[in-house]
Amino acid sequence: MKLYDYPKAPNPRRVNIFLAEKGIEIERVPVDLMKAEQLKPEYRAKNPACDVPMLELDDGTCISQIRAICRYFEEIEPSPPLLGSTPTEKAQCEMWEHLASMNGLLAIAEVFRNTAPGFAGRAGVGPHSYEQSPELAERGLHRVSNFFTDFDQRLSDNDYVAGDFYSMADITTLVACDFARWIKQEIPAECSNLRSWYDRISQRPAVQANS
Amino acid sequence: MKLYDYPKAPNPRRVNIFLAEKGIEIERVPVDLMKAEQLKPEYRAKNPACDVPMLELDDGTCISQIRAICRYFEEIEPSPPLLGSTPTEKAQCEMWEHLASMNGLLAIAEVFRNTAPGFAGRAGVGPHSYEQSPELAERGLHRVSNFFTDFDQRLSDNDYVAGDFYSMADITTLVACDFARWIKQEIPAECSNLRSWYDRISQRPAVQANS
Numbered sequence: 382m383k384l385y386d387y388p389k390a391p392n393p394r395r396v397n398i399f400l401a402e403k404g405i406e407i408e409r410v411p412v413d414l415m416k417a418e419q420l421k422p423e424y425r426a427k428n429p430a431c432d433v434p435m436l437e438l439d440d441g442t443c444i445s446q447i448r449a450i451c452r453y454f455e456e457i458e459p460s461p462p463l464l465g466s467t468p469t470e471k472a473q474c475e476m477w478e479h480l481a482s483m484n485g486l487l488a489i490a491e492v493f494r495n496t497a498p499g500f501a502g503r504a505g506v507g508p509h510s511y512e513q514s515p516e517l518a519e520r521g522l523h524r525v526s527n528f529f530t531d532f533d534q535r536l537s538d539n540d541y542v543a544g545d546f547y548s549m550a551d552i553t554t555l556v557a558c559d560f561a562r563w564i565k566q567e568i569p570a571e572c573s574n575l576r577s578w579y580d581r582i583s584q585r586p587a588v589q590a591n592s
Numbered sequence: 593m594k595l596y597d598y599p600k601a602p603n604p605r606r607v608n609i610f611l612a613e614k615g616i617e618i619e620r621v622p623v624d625l626m627k628a629e630q631l632k633p634e635y636r637a638k639n640p641a642c643d644v645p646m647l648e649l650d651d652g653t654c655i656s657q658i659r660a661i662c663r664y665f666e667e668i669e670p671s672p673p674l675l676g677s678t679p680t681e682k683a684q685c686e687m688w689e690h691l692a693s694m695n696g697l698l699a700i701a702e703v704f705r706n707t708a709p710g711f712a713g714r715a716g717v718g719p720h721s722y723e724q725s726p727e728l729a730e731r732g733l734h735r736v737s738n739f740f741t742d743f744d745q746r747l748s749d750n751d752y753v754a755g756d757f758y759s760m761a762d763i764t765t766l767v768a769c770d771f772a773r774w775i776k777q778e779i780p781a782e783c784s785n786l787r788s789w790y791d792r793i794s795q796r797p798a799v800q801a802n803s
C-alpha cells in the first residue's frame with residue numbers, strides 16, 4: 382500500500398493528519414505538484430482525476446479523493462474513530478466535513494487558483510484546462526469571509542465542529558484555516574469561538590507533526 | 593423522523609432514490625424552494641445551511657447535506673448496501689460519488705444558478721447572497737462537457753460508476769445527467785458507454801418512482 386503525497390498542499394495534509402491520529406505508518410511516494418508530476422502519463426493512468434494524494438492498494442486499486450482515502454483507513458483501522466461512532470455522529474461528521482470542504486477549502490482554492498500567476502490556464506484541479514476567472518476569485522473572498530463567520534457560530538455551542546466529538550470535520554476545518562493564509566486571510570479577531578477552537582486543535586500532536 | 597423535501601430539485605431526488613432503493617418510508621415535510629421557504633427563520637433555525645433536503649431525527653437533531661443523510665440511512669438500514677460493502681468498495685463509492693458531485697452536479701448548478709433570472713443576487717446555495725457570475729457559468733459549461741467525457745471513459749470498462757456494484761455513485765451521476773437538461777445539455781451521442789449505462793439505470797424501479 383502506497384500513498385502518493387505532496388505534504389505541503391492542503392489536501393494531502395488532511396490525509397496526513399488523519400493517518401497520524403490513527404498512528405498508521407505507510408509508504409509514501411512523492412509527487413511534486415510544482416513540477417506538475419500529477420499530470421504525467423504514468424500517474425494519470427493510475428488516477429485520471431490527476432490529483433494528490435492518491436492511495437494505491439496492494440492489488441493495484443487506486444483511490445483518490447480525500448474522503449475516499451480516509452474512509453478506507455477508517456474501515457481497516459476503526460480506532461480511534463475519526464468519522465463518528467454512532468449513526469447520528471457519522472451523519473454529523475459527514476455534514477460538517479462537507480460544509481468545511483465546500484465553503485472553506487474550496488472557496489479558498491477558488492481564490493488561490495484564480496489569482497496565482499502559476500495557475501494561469503489551469504485554474505481547476507485535475508487534467509482539464511480552465512482559464513482563471515477574476516469573478517470566481519472575488520466570489521471566493523466573500524465565501525471565505527462567510528465561512529469564518531458561520532463556523533464561529535457553529536463553535537459557539539459545540540466543542541468540536543461536528544458536535545461533542547473530535548473528527549475529520551475538525552481536520553478539514555483546521556486545514557482550511559491554515560490554507561486561508563495562502564490568500565492572506567486569517568480568522569477574524571471577532572470570531573473568538575473559532576479562534577479558541579483553532580488554538581486547541583492546533584496543539585494536537587497529529588496536527589503539530591503535520592504543520 | 594422527518595425529511596424536509598422538495599422532490600423536483602436534483603439534490604432531494606438523490607435522497608429519494610436512495611430511500612426507494614432501500615424501501616424506507618418516511619414522513620415528508622414539503623419546503624417550497626420556489627417560495628424560498630428554505631430561507632425562513634424557522635427552517636434556518638433547524639438548518640443554518642438553508643438547503644433542502646434536511647433530515648430531522650426524533651431527538652431534534654437536524655442533518656443536512658446529501659452524503660450525511662444517506663450515511664445515516666446506510667447505518668440504520670444497511671441492506672441493500674448503497675455505499676459499498678468492503679473497505680475497497682466503500683472507498684471507490686466515496687471517490688466516484690464525490691467526482692460525480694463536484695464535476696457533474698456542481699458544474700451544472702454553476703451554469704444554472706449563474707444564468708437563470710430567478711437566481712439573480714443568490715447564485716450560491718444557502719443563506720448568503722452572491723451575485724451571478726457569467727464567467728462561472730461559462731466555465732461550468734466546459735466542466736459539464738468534460739464530466740460527460742470522463743464518465744463515459746470510466747464506464748467503458750465498468751458496469752457501474754464505482755466499479756462492479758451499484759451504489760450512490762450511480763444515483764448521483766444519473767441525477768446529474770437529468771439535471772443537465774435544465775441547462776439544455778444532454779449526454780453527447782458519442783458518449784455511448786455513458787448513454788447505455790444511463791438507459792439501464794433509468795429503468796430501475798427506484799429511479800422510475802422518482803422521475
